[in-house]
Structure formats: structure tokens, C-alpha cells
Ligand code: RNT
């Protein structure tokens with residue numbers, strides 16, 4: 228492929244021209260690039276092994292449906308960290324690690340509800356080495372202590388106690404991580420709890436979940452180190468009729484408790500405008516954590532791409548000036564039919580390129596037209612802004628940061644796949 232040969236002069240020339248085009252709209256491309264570098268994108272480690280975890284349970288049911296069997300998945304922490312580093316090589320964004328508790332590396336075998344901070348020592352030290360922050364999630368799934376698909380809402384007290392302990396410990400771990408890394412650690416809670424068919428007593432399930440969360444959240448921690456967010460969902464496979472942790476439940480609960488929510492873009496009805504939720508929630512919740520994903524017909528967790536859903540979501544955040552404030556960016560997809568590391572790269576580059584695009588958007592001109600009630604102009608500008616030369620700025624950024632321009636990184640990935648992943 229000819230375009231794998233990077234023409235540096237052309238990229239630099241294109242950038243100089245793009246800079247002039249954006250300047251016509253009062254947008255400073257260098258300032259946008261600087262801002263871009265300050266906004267972390269939290270990368271979901273669980274894409275590296277199809278949400279399997281390092282614990283090794285025979286035949287246990289997984290509540291996260293992953294399809295495909297592409298060879299070479301990471302099977303331990305070292306392999307997964309190597310894969311993540313490989314992915315980071317081709318993303319000019321600022322990164323953060325988003326880790327699930329099932330990826331602990333204890334010195335001796337431990338139960339899920341016994342983990343403590345030192346069991347994540349390798350991950351913490353790795354983040355330190357890379358100079359990145361870390362987010363945390365207790366894995367309330369894929370475990371023998373799940374009962375009838377339930378954890379924190381189970382009617383079995385032993386099951387519920389088990390997961391409450393895991394939740395209490397998870398918050399302490401998140402606090403320690405945030406403190407040690409000197410960057411906020413977001414502690415996300417998603418539970419798959421729900422029922423396939425209509426329950427007779429929805430209230431009983433929700434009361435148990437509420438009670439479990441109350442107990443997990445009892446202890447206050449320094450908000451500089453960690454904050455709590457709850458991730459609702461409309462339905463899942465096996466929970467078609469009823470999900471205990473629905474959006475309504477978590478929004479109401481989060482507001483009452485002064486905590487935050489996670490918006491996973493695959494967790495709504497397919498026709499819902501998820502971007503619209505940002506301004507509806509932001510005045511009332513402590514934080515909004517994003518799980519950017521691409522749901523095809525349902526929460527299918529396809530690899531993120533630069534589509535309109537992603538663009539309008541990031542546009543909303545930019546236009547309200549919420550980056551590095553109340554809204555936190557993260558990814559959540561897993562597709563085992565394509566190379567898992569390449570999938571990270573494609574998703575990260577989609578998120579990064581779109582983030583850059585919205586930072587470069589002359590939003591002030593759209594707002595000005597709206598204030599003047601010039602709706603014709605507003606629409607015309609929105610259309611025209613799609614034509615701005617973001618790709619020239621993106622290529623320049625990738626070139627400058629040495630993060631793979633165009634498709635040049637693909638050849639390196641093919642090499643990595645052959646030499647590293649396929650030899651596992
Ligand atoms: C599941 C949620 C959740 C998971 C991870 C593994 O529907 O999206 O975020 O993907 O916790």
C-alpha cells in the first residue's frame with residue numbers, strides 16, 4: 228500500500244494549511260492539541276482477554292457475552308500489560324488504565340472478596356512507570372458466588388454478604404490507588420442482577436440492592452483519591468424482563484447519595500439519544516463516567532469507531548466545557564473476532580480523533596447563531612463544520628507524538644501479532 232509510506236513534508240504542509248482554515252473560524256489548532264493532551268481516556272483492560280480474568284474457574288457462567296475466538300489473547304498480567312503498551316504506542320491520547328478486580332495478581336490464591344491493594348501491585352507499579360492514572364471496578368460476575376444471575380440483589384444472604392465484602396474492599400483499593408498514583412481513581416459498580424422473566428416483586432430486589440449499596444458506601448473516602456459511580460443498563464442477555472440496577476434506580480440513588488453515574492453508550496434503547504443525557508444529569512450528579520462503546524441493535528460491545536453517536540456525545544461535553552471537570556472518558560467494548568490489541572488501537576484512535584475534532588469545533592459560532600435565533604445559519608454551520616480539516620491536524624499530532632500516522636501502524640501490529648500474540 229503506497230499510503231503506508233509517510234510523507235512527513237506533506238503532513239506538515241497540510242497542518243499549516245489546516246491551521247489557517249481553523250483560524251478563519253477563530254480556532255487555535257495548537258491550543259486544541261495542548262488541551263487534547265490533558266484529557267485522559269480510560270482504557271478497559273478487559274478487552275485484552277474477553278472479560279475472562281485471571282482466576283480460572285472451570286465452567287463458570289459469564290455474564291458478559293463475548294463472541295469470537297481470535298487467537299493470542301492475553302493470559303496473565305505480563306502479557307496483558309505488554310498488549311496495552313503495544314496499543315498505547317499508536318494512540319496520541321493521554322491514557323488511564325481501567326481495571327476490573329478479577330485481574331488481581333495475588334501471591335497466593337485468594338477469593339474475589341479477599342483482595343486488597345497489594346494484589347494489584349503489578350498494575351499500580353506499571354501505571355507509575357507509564358505515568359498514568361487508574362480506575363477500578365469490582366467484578367460482580369463470572370464467579371461461583373453468583374446465584375441465579377444475582378450478586379448484590381440476591382435473596383441468598385450468604386451470596387449478598389460475599390459481594391458486599393468485595394464491594395467494601397474494592398472502595399478501599401480504589402482509594403489506595405488514587406492516593407498512590409496521585410490521580411483520581413473512579414470506582415465503578417455494575418452488577419448484572421436481573422431476571423429473564425417478569426418478577427413478581429421488583430421492589431424486593433431493589434430493596435436488597437439499595438441495602439447492599441448503602442453498606443458498601445458507608446465509609447467516606449477522600450474525594451481527591453476516589454469517587455463512586457453506578458452503571459445502569461436497560462437489559463442484558465438473561466435479564467430481558469428486569470434489571471435491578473436500571474438507569475432510573477441508579478440516577479435517583481446517586482443523587483440522593485451525592486455520587487456519580489456511568490453512562491455506557493450501549494446500555495440504552497437503540498433509538499435513545501444518549502448524548503442528550505449529559506446536560507440532563509450533570510447538574511445533579513457528582514460525576515459522569517463514560518463507557519464509550521458501539522452497540523449494534525443491542526449492547527453488543529462492537530469496537531468503537533468514529534460515528535455520529537461518538538461525535539455527538541463528545542460534542543456535548545465540549546460545548547458545556549465539562550472535560551477534566553465532571554465528565555470522565557472511558558472505553559468499554561470487547562470483540563474477539565478481530566485482533567484484541569488492534570481493537571484497542573482502533574477504538575482509542577476513534578475516541579482520540581473525535582475528541583480532537585470536537586475540541587477544534589468552532590462551537591462559539593454555533594452558540595452565537597442560536598442566541599441570535601438564526602437557526603438557518605446554525606444548521607448551515609453545523610453542516611459546514613463537518614468539512615473542516617480535522618484529519619490534517621490528527622495526522623500532524625500522530626506524527627509529532629510518534630504514534631503512527633495513517634495506516635503505518637498496521638504493519639507493526641501485523642508483526643506484533645505474528646511474533647508475540649500468536650506464539651502464546
Ligand atoms: C456490562 C457493562 C460493564 C462491563 C464491564 C466488564 O454490560 O458494560 O461495564 O462491560 O464491567
Ligand code: ZN
Nearest residue numbers: 458491518559
Ligand atoms: Zn460498561
